Amino acid sequence: MKIEQEVRGRSLIIRLGGELDVKSAPEFREATEAALDRHSSNHLILNLENVSFVDSSGLGAILGRYRRLQQGGGRMSLVAPAPNVRRVMELSGLFKIMPVFRAEERALEG
Amino acid sequence: MRTVSSPAPLKNHVRMEMAAVADNVALSRVTVAAFAAQLDFTLDEIEDIRVAVSEAVTNAVVHAYGDADLGGGVNHGGGVNPAGGANPGTVTLEVAHDGEALTIIVTDHGRGIADVALARQPAYTTDPERMGLGFAIMESFSDELEVASEVGRGTTVRMVKRPRAARASGAGEAAGDDRPV
Ligand SMILES: Nc1ncnc2c1ncn2[C@@H]1O[C@H](COP(=O)(O)OP(=O)(O)OP(=O)(O)O)[C@@H](O)[C@H]1O
Numbered sequence: 650m651k652i653e654q655e656v657r658g659r660s661l662i663i664r665l666g667g668e669l670d671v672k673s674a675p676e677f678r679e680a681t682e683a684a685l686d687r688h689s690s691n692h693l694i695l696n697l698e699n700v701s702f703v704d705s706s707g708l709g710a711i712l713g714r715y716r717r718l719q720q721g722g723g724r725m726s727l728v729a730p731a732p733n734v735r736r737v738m739e740l741s742g743l744f745k746i747m748p749v750f751r752a753e754e755r756a757l758e759g
Numbered sequence: 760m761r762t763v764s765s766p767a768p769l770k771n772h773v774r775m776e777m778a779a780v781a782d783n784v785a786l787s788r789v790t791v792a793a794f795a796a797q798l799d800f801t802l803d804e805i806e807d808i809r810v811a812v813s814e815a816v817t818n819a820v821v822h823a824y825g826d827a828d829l830g831g832g833v834n835h836g837g838g839v840n841p842a843g844g845a846n847p848g849t850v851t852l853e854v855a856h857d858g859e860a861l862t863i864i865v866t867d868h869g870r871g872i873a874d875v876a877l878a879r880q881p882a883y884t885t886d887p888e889r890m891g892l893g894f895a896i897m898e899s900f901s902d903e904l905e906v907a908s909e910v911g912r913g914t915t916v917r918m919v920k921r922p923r924a925a926r927a928s929g930a931g932e933a934a935g936d937d938r939p940v
């Protein structure tokens with residue numbers, strides 16, 4: 650899995666590429682936790698544009714980061730999930746707790 | 760046009776035995792998606808199949824053989840057991856079709872599930888890091904789901920998926936069909 654990060658003020662942007670499953674979810678979790686620790690960000694923007702696959706292991710990893718942010722009074726946004734990724738996410742109810750934006754800039758404004 | 764003498768639909772099957780490790784979950788998705796291309800599935804339906812297979816094989820990797828005290832974390836790193844310790848166990852993936860429906864069977868010989876009905880409920884999980892959605896996803900992304908399990912012996916998950924196009928035309932054919940039921 651490809652993981653890119655960028656800090657914009659107190660927002661941390663994580664861009665994922667590839668498949669988010671049982672194999673890659675721990676990589677995502679560890680990279681994101683380390684970046685959140687380092688930058689004390691209060692807004693995590695997860696860009697899913699280049700994610701081709703998500704299953705329950707990936708959803709669990711996303712929810713885990715959401716919980717951490719929320720406990721510290723922060724928030725989390727999702728950007729541009731592909732239609733197939735969206736369908737799995739819809740089933741999980743994640744869209745009810747996290748806003749979804751079409752582009753990173755929108756999430757930064759939101 | 761189909762005539763009485765048209766050949767019976769082709770059948771096919773593949774059986775694959777794997778170590779129950781995280782790396783083999785992606786391999787299972789690729790294998791089943793390639794096999795499913797022999798039927799008339801839409802891209803969305805192939806996606807459904809990929810997710811459903813991923814859930815079934817992930818469960819075998821994460822829950823079947825892991826140390827109960829370590830929850831689902833034990834196999835997350837995937838790959839070979841360090842120090843050549845306990846065997847990761849095996850998971851068997853079988854896919855078959857009869858020209859009309861795809862059947863996927865995932866079998867492990869791990870710890871089994873004491874209460875399958877409970878385990879299948881959405882949000883039920885024995886691992887606090889997980890969402891308990893695997894079975895719910897398998898159920899909604901396939902046409903049939905059966906789970907058979909015995910504590911201490913293992914678990915078998917069987918799923919069936921039919922191409923929607925075939926289902927529609929199959930229904931049409933059935934109306935004017937005089938084959939015995
Ligand atoms: N192959 C298996 N062997 C042993 N136990 C299993 C197996 N598959 C599922 N289970 C049990 O059933 C529970 C529910 O499974 P399900 O896939 O729905 O959720 P999960 O795996 O816990 O979470 P998620 O799938 O959202 O990551 C699991 O927590 C586990 O206790």
Ligand SMILES: [Mg+2]
Pocket residue numbers: 705814817818892893894
């Ligand atoms: Mg599961």
